[in-house]
Amino acid sequence: MENSQLSRGQFLKQLGLSSGALMAFYCLGTVTACTSSNEEPSPTGTNNSGNNTGGNTSTKVDFTLDLTTADFSKLKTEGNYVYKDKIIVANIKGGTFVALSKACTHEGTDVQYRLSQNDFFCPNHGSEFSTTGAVEKSPAAKALTLYKTELDSSGNKLRVFEG
Ligand code: FES
Known part of the structure; x- marks a missing residue:
């Protein structure tokens, strides 16, 4: 039996066939030996599902303060201010x-x-900013960012957002 296989291999080698071609040739005769060798799923490791690049870093400011709550009700009074996240919200002169x-x-x-100066003041080194955020007094050299505000018809919900 071995002789016949060897002779077949030698025969094929003489024909100069590659090993792949050899396999293909053998498959013609012995099907069971070849069924698994040709099924390569080859996932190649590039699975993109769930691959969140995290590039969406531009979360826009948009929140609403409830002026009926203890935290924010003081905003109903002129001159008062609160901090919310990275923002100062003030009820400035004129209401x-x-x-x-x-x-x-x-x-x-x-x-x-x-309120007395109608401005925003930094207690650290004395910088002053206008009510639009512009620098009025150094050492700060750059303006504060101004956000939009919108009071609803009830007068109790103050929305702060980027335009
Ligand atoms: S940190 Fe505000 S003036 Fe220096």
Whole structure:
């Protein structure tokens, strides 16, 4: 028996066939020996499912303060302000609302609203900002970011958002 197999292999070698061709040739005669060798799923390791690149870092500011709650009811009074996340929201002179980034652009200290000056003041090194966030006094050199505010018809829900 071995002789016949060897002779067949030698015969094929003489024909110069590759090993793949040899397999194909053998498959013609012995089907059972070849069924698994040709089924290569080859997933190649590039599974993209669930591959969240995390590139969506631009989460826009958009929240609503409930002015009936203990945390925010003080905003109903002119001159008062609250912090919410990275933002200062103030009821400024004249009774309108202003929302600015709270971190002083000098070294990041939280700014405060001053009704008497109608401005935003940094207690750390004395920078001052207008009610639109513009620098009025150094050492800060860059404006605060201004956000939009919108009070609903009930006067109790104040939305702060990026335009
Ligand atoms: S951190 Fe505000 S003036 Fe320096």
